Amino acid sequence: MNIVVCVKYVPDAQADRTFSDSDKTTDRSNVAGLLSELDEYAVEEALKIKEAHDGEVTVLTIGPAEAADATKKALQMGADKAVHVKDDAIHGSDAGATSLLLARAIAKLDPQPDLVLTGMASTDGTMGVVPTMLAERLGLPAVTYASELTVTEGAVSVRRDGDLASQTIEASLPALVSVTDQINEPRYPSFKGIMAAKKKPVDTWSLSDIGVDAGEVGLGSSWTTVESFAARPPRQQGTIVADEGDGGQKLAAFLAEHKFV
Amino acid sequence: MAVVLVLVDHLDGKVRKTTAELLTIARRIGEPSSVFLGANVQAAADILGKYGSQKIYHCDSAELTDYLVVPQAELLAQLVAETSAVAVLIPSTPEGKEVAARLAVKTGYGLVTDAVDVQSVDGRIVTTQSVFAGSYTVKSTPSKGNAVITVKPNSAPPQQQPAQPELTPVDFTASDLARTARITASSPKEKSGRPELTEAAIVVSGGRGTGGDFTKVEDFADSLRAAVGASRAAVDAGWYPHTSQVGQTGKQVSPQLYVACGISGAIQHRAGMQTSKTIIAVNKDQEAPIFELVDFGVVGDLFAVLPQATDAVKSSKG
Numbered sequence: 001m002n003i004v005v006c007v008k009y010v011p012d013a014q015a016d017r018t019f020s021d022s023d024k025t026t027d028r029s030n031v032a033g034l035l036s037e038l039d040e041y042a043v044e045e046a047l048k049i050k051e052a053h054d055g056e057v058t059v060l061t062i063g064p065a066e067a068a069d070a071t072k073k074a075l076q077m078g079a080d081k082a083v084h085v086k087d088d089a090i091h092g093s094d095a096g097a098t099s100l101l102l103a104r105a106i107a108k109l110d111p112q113p114d115l116v117l118t119g120m121a122s123t124d125g126t127m128g129v130v131p132t133m134l135a136e137r138l139g140l141p142a143v144t145y146a147s148e149l150t151v152t153e154g155a156v157s158v159r160r161d162g163d164l165a166s167q168t169i170e171a172s173l174p175a176l177v178s179v180t181d182q183i184n185e186p187r188y189p190s191f192k193g194i195m196a197a198k199k200k201p202v203d204t205w206s207l208s209d210i211g212v213d214a215g216e217v218g219l220g221s222s223w224t225t226v227e228s229f230a231a232r233p234p235r236q237q238g239t240i241v242a243d244e245g246d247g248g249q250k251l252a253a254f255l256a257e258h259k260f261v
Numbered sequence: 262m263a264v265v266l267v268l269v270d271h272l273d274g275k276v277r278k279t280t281a282e283l284l285t286i287a288r289r290i291g292e293p294s295s296v297f298l299g300a301n302v303q304a305a306a307d308i309l310g311k312y313g314s315q316k317i318y319h320c321d322s323a324e325l326t327d328y329l330v331v332p333q334a335e336l337l338a339q340l341v342a343e344t345s346a347v348a349v350l351i352p353s354t355p356e357g358k359e360v361a362a363r364l365a366v367k368t369g370y371g372l373v374t375d376a377v378d379v380q381s382v383d384g385r386i387v388t389t390q391s392v393f394a395g396s397y398t399v400k401s402t403p404s405k406g407n408a409v410i411t412v413k414p415n416s417a418p419p420q421q422q423p424a425q426p427e428l429t430p431v432d433f434t435a436s437d438l439a440r441t442a443r444i445t446a447s448s449p450k451e452k453s454g455r456p457e458l459t460e461a462a463i464v465v466s467g468g469r470g471t472g473g474d475f476t477k478v479e480d481f482a483d484s485l486r487a488a489v490g491a492s493r494a495a496v497d498a499g500w501y502p503h504t505s506q507v508g509q510t511g512k513q514v515s516p517q518l519y520v521a522c523g524i525s526g527a528i529q530h531r532a533g534m535q536t537s538k539t540i541i542a543v544n545k546d547q548e549a550p551i552f553e554l555v556d557f558g559v560v561g562d563l564f565a566v567l568p569q570a571t572d573a574v575k576s577s578k579g
């Protein structure tokens with residue numbers, strides 16, 4: 001079973017994130033980056049499948065030089081090798097272009113993966129559409145938001161919790177599955193894992209390596225153009241009262257005053 | 262006039278309110294046509310007409326329901342080609358976003374998800390999104406003019422503009438790819454009788470501070486006819502279903518009023534509720550970060566504060 005896990009390097013959500021004024025893309029210069037936490041669940045799931053079914057786990061990332069940190073963490077957790085697609089022309093790529101880059105990089109893998117795993121969404125853009133767009137480009141079935149994943153002969157079975165029902169979905173392999181943070185508890189890299197990661201192969205590929213033209217990606221080729229961005233006005237801190245036996249009444253009075261009752 | 266396709270969200274022909282919102286938005290950028298998938302299109306036709314639908318494309322093929330989203334995207338792509346629609350509006354549900362993602366790749370249209378507003382500005386489609394845990398508002402426009410847009414609930418007050426929609430059946434055969442993933446079992450969720458989380462005007466949420474006892478949260482919610490939400494800590498502990506989770510990896514809610522009870526206000530929780538119009542918190546810890554956001558806060562034990570508030574709300578209603 002060959003598994004490729006797509007991981008993203010993102011600005012830390014705990015920090016103040018903003019946009020760069022010049023080109024209206026995410027400003028990464030002042031904020032520490034890390035492996036998107038939601039991708040750790042995908043890495044963990046890949047490792048568990050490998051432990052049960054053998055095979056190889058490759059992590060794939062697209063991004064600037066620093067993005068190698070995201071793959072490093074995955075290698076420390078136990079992935080076997082990494083691929084980093086890096087090229088200045090990639091800057092500003094939107095979901096459509098990102099899915100194109102991932103698809104072309106995956107097409108170059110040898111052997112081809114049986115399973116493509118991703119997190120449910122990145123913690124920066126949070127659109128959650130790259131997995132499906134990638135599956136569409138690869139011509140694969142996609143099962144998104146998996147909260148349980150079982151691999152059987154030539155197929156995957158996934159549990160997915162929706163508003164109306166909890167569903168079981170079966171897809172034939174090869175397939176793409178995106179996982180939620182309900183699926184497992186990602187492991188911490190062990191000391192042994194950290195040491196072993198240093199010797200694991202990391203391939204760095206440029207656009208020409210994966211057969212993508214610079215004009216197909218980056219800011220200039222994006223399907224949507226950001227016209228403006230504005231910080232949400234800071235909320236005025238409201239009234240805070242200590243409960244002195246009448247907190248509930250005060251709360252109800254606030255609701256009445258603001259016509260909620 | 263340019264055609265705007267609206268994917269109808271319905272349950273057995275009963276159209277959800279978000280569809281009326283989408284049709285209202287569609288009229289700003291062109292002439293809306295509804296796409297109705299599944300049975301009972303007749304039951305839906307009235308309401309779709311009331312909100313200005315000029316045409317209703319409908320298809321009741323079993324392939325649309327058995328095989329996840331691929332057939333829906335294929336059928337929409339077929340209609341986009343036939344109608345040269347400038348935009349396709351789809352509800353921002355997990356499934357809707359998936360349909361939109363496949364459709365955008367198929368059509369090469371710009372993709373915008375979770376729009377909270379869509380306008381026509383000098384003939385361009387301009388969408389508004391709330392990003393970075395609700396701390397920024399971004400306006401974008403599709404680079405090539407056309408777009409697939411998923412729209413969040415409550416993004417526009419539905420306005421009627423009656424039309425006599427023409428019903429057009431659609432012939433459709435799913436591709437082989439569409440058959441590679443299918444739903445093999447489905448167990449319906451229990452209904453709480455409360456309003457739906459993402460559509461509710463008021464949401465009352467409980468966190469780890471409930472210690473697993475949500476009755477006070479529920480009683481208070483019921484007195485306000487509110488939906489009940491939960492933090493991830495409460496969900497992970499098994500106290501409340503995952504589908505009630507509010508936050509980055511749960512639901513994004515934007516109600517008139519959000520009440521956080523026993524919730525500290527971690528960034529991932531804030532990501533799901535920060536855009537609520539009015540925010541109230543009840544928390545024992547006056548240092549809890551949630552208090553930075555609130556219009557009104559009570560520093561106190563939720564087991565004392567909520568029952569008293571519930572009684573006061575009930576008695577004020579008489």
Ligand SMILES: Cc1cc2nc3c(=O)[nH]c(=O)nc-3n(C[C@H](O)[C@H](O)[C@H](O)COP(=O)(O)OP(=O)(O)OC[C@H]3O[C@@H](n4cnc5c(N)ncnc54)[C@H](O)[C@@H]3O)c2cc1C
Binds near residue numbers: 525
């Ligand atoms: C990748 C990722 C995704 C995440 N996604 C989400 C998400 O979608 N939604 C989400 O909510 N979290 C999410 N989290 C988790 C988030 O970081 C917090 O851990 C979580 O929100 C904490 O929940 P809580 O506020 O209920 O618990 P705590 O942080 O433990 O806070 C409990 C609060 O209750 C108060 N309290 C205790 N007893 C009482 C009482 N009797 N009366 C009043 N107050 C009381 C305490 O003072 C405290 O402030 C995510 C985390 C990660 C890493």
